[in-house]
Amino acid sequence: MKVPAYIQPGAHKDVVSIGLGWGRTGIHGALGEGIGVDVFPLVEATRTSLVTSGRQVKIEKAGGRTKLANIQGHNYLYVPSYAGMMVNKRVGEVPEGASRNEQGTAVWERPIIAETTLNEWKENPSKAYPNHVEQNGLPKSVWLHKHKYEGHHWGMIVDLNACNGCNACMVACSVENNVPVVGKAEVLKGREMFWIRIDRYYRGDRENPDFVQMPLMCNHCGNAPCETVCPVMATMHNDEGLNVMTYNRCVGTRYCANNCPYKVRRFNFFQYSDFRMGRQDGRERVSPLELVLNPDVSTRTRGVMEKCTFCVHRIRAAKDKAREEGSPLKDGELQTACQQTCPAKAIHFGDRNDPNSVVAKLWQDPRNYGLLEDLNTDPSVRYFALVRNRDEASPYRSMYQAHHVDHHGGGHGEAAGHGESASHEKKEGGAPAEHAPANSRGH
């Protein structure tokens, strides 16, 4: 069988992974024939189970090229530094065998991931932060006043230590919110519709890299760049800190998506909700596929923007229930779909105004940082810095951190090679002792 190969950093050179369940025959429809390759012939069936690994196979280069519908094609946080013309400090070495996109004579990272080691963390937690907000504070704001949140103020914490990139949140979100499945052709054009995505970055040596998994959904910014630019106020800030989207009002200028620094807004280029309903070859195939839709969430027509709502329908339902019962909404009664599904408990959601809520407590944790918060977006989603339990100093530095380290006599680390300690398992439980690992908290 002939399958496209996609060589990933960190993959063992003798190992090939292929997804099962593709290349079906005799089944028509959107996910029917002609999609992918059936690799079941490689699976050995024993009496009790299917043996799907450890099989001896022979691999040959077959030639030819195909386009992969890959929404995470950018592997490293490095950006190309054309002809060494970056004026920033040199803070690491180019990974061996880096692709053209990752090469550069001077390498520096974008201030996106906060990462440190346990020892460094104990010594100076602020070293972990990739942007200059921790050191210098927020830049001067043009916002005259802060929004007031008198009732609830929803917030989310995502623990980078806990996330292992299993993508369950993406599936849960898509199912919960009727997010259309747009198919390979659209994804190849860059029109994936996921409301939550996992930005996967490699760090360090290509043979044995570190992984960073960063779940990213709408940050429900306090000072949302999307809200100011919508000409018809289809996207607005509500009094609970949500950045809400009125699909019916949306004209589809796409300005909000352009101005979103996180690029989490998704546009309906076609009538994608029909794809979900099973429209194919011009024929309506409504029944029974409409039954997969969640009746609590409206489907979106073509030409409108959509994005993560923090599961606003669940918030609504939980508030209604609490009101009927005559009791205040208790923390933990309300979970977003991604939070509910996350097996690693990396996602926490709750009311920041409730001092006893898990989120409000975690909000005070020093590991907490906001993605791109130096833009003064005031995100309602906060990330917990990645703290790795290993001896070497963390080699990854943004220009701000490089500056910081220089001041404290620290050297530029070497990017390559972390030996044994770089294994995945170490990622969890790497949090410092005084701040108990988030995945053991609040549940």
Add this chain to the structure above:
Amino acid sequence: MKLMAQEQLDEKNLLSPSIRMEHVTQDVLAPMGRFPSAPWHIAFGIAQSMILFFLVPVAYQMFIGLGKFGIMNPVGWGVYIVDFVFWVGIGHAGTLISAILFLFRQNWRTAINRSAEAMTIFAVMVAGLFPLVHVGRTWVAYWLVPYPAERMLWVNFRSPLLWDVFAVTTYFTVSLLFWYQGLIPDWATARDRAKNRFFRTLYSILSFGWTGSTRDWNHYERAYRQFAFLATPLVLSVHSIVSFDFAVSLIPGWHTTIFPPYFVAGAVFSGFAMVVTLLVIMRKLYGLEHYITMKHLELMNQVILATSLIVGYSYASEFYIAWYSNHEYEQFQFLDRPFGVYKYCFWTMITCNVIIPQLFWSKKIRTSIPVMFVISIFVNIGMWFERFNIFIISLHDDFLPASWGTYWPTAWDISVTIGSFGVFFTLFLVFSRVFPTLAMAELKATLPSPSNGSRLHAHSESDDHHGVPGEKKQAPALAEVH
């Protein structure tokens, strides 16, 4: 050798010496009265066919959505917006010529202002189509207008897109009124020479019953000046506000304070190039070489050269500021432009906008019609790519490397761009048949008076129909307006 400045101001060089007032009326009105020539029919046929390139994708898009175009995440604005800004920019030369050059008493404008203003109006009309069709739901695009809706819905006055709506509609309205006002005496001239009752009635209505009395001229001149004053800030404001769409956002490469002057200079640059392109064709097609002389073309080429330098300076300062800011996203953006995936677009822009117009330093080149025609087309190509660079390259790699993507226009995008030229040329060809293509009344003011042979002065009294704002009469009125 004479100084160049003196040479430019020497109005005797503007029109051929053989032109007399009666020639003006005859030559300008002639195309309106005769059946269109074969070249016109061919040109009109081509332009009409090109409209299909616009209509078919847009009609199809209304049924299926925007998906056939290249836009994607993260590049939400593609060729539609490039075309929009391109066409709005083209429009600027017309207003500059008609308003600003009028206020500065640049009499060489009289031969070109009518067609340049027509170009403005048509370019803004074409530009106005793009924001309408680029939105996801064109049928509700009127929601961008603040009208009293029964559901109390209101627009967001903080959004630059809304400012655009006001800026472009104001610009269009004022340009149209200004243009039409200049036409009134010429309609009257056409009416007086109309051969049948139908045209006499039609032109009579169009000329608002113009009698050519001193009173008429008095009102006319005052109103014309006031429109010139109204239109002058609009030349600067429209493209400034269009540039705010980008300047007030936070995307690296967009978030730039230099954008308003940079966009205005670029707009004048591309607008003048388009005027040169059109006039070179038009003067040939309608035998107007005596009116649109080499002097006019050379002066316009000098404006192109000057604005090319401003635009080139703006490019350079963007790079300097990116370096100086120490803002890493901005720095990466400005390295990505010349060296990234879109590097050919960038270098096309630099070649067409900065390098090629430098040829106009040579008098020989800027007075050669084939060369200036080619250069003017290069400038327009370059300015289209300038917008492409600003919009697409900035969007395609912003903050998070994980959300980067590469946009390329599809055949549909290119089709719509071709089609927009079809819409524009169709309108322009219709204009050139049914409107007086030169401002006759103003032109006559630059001709020697039949009585004493002096130009410009004091012949509005001697010839009611053909008189026009003379400088002596205007000076006190100008003071009143201020």
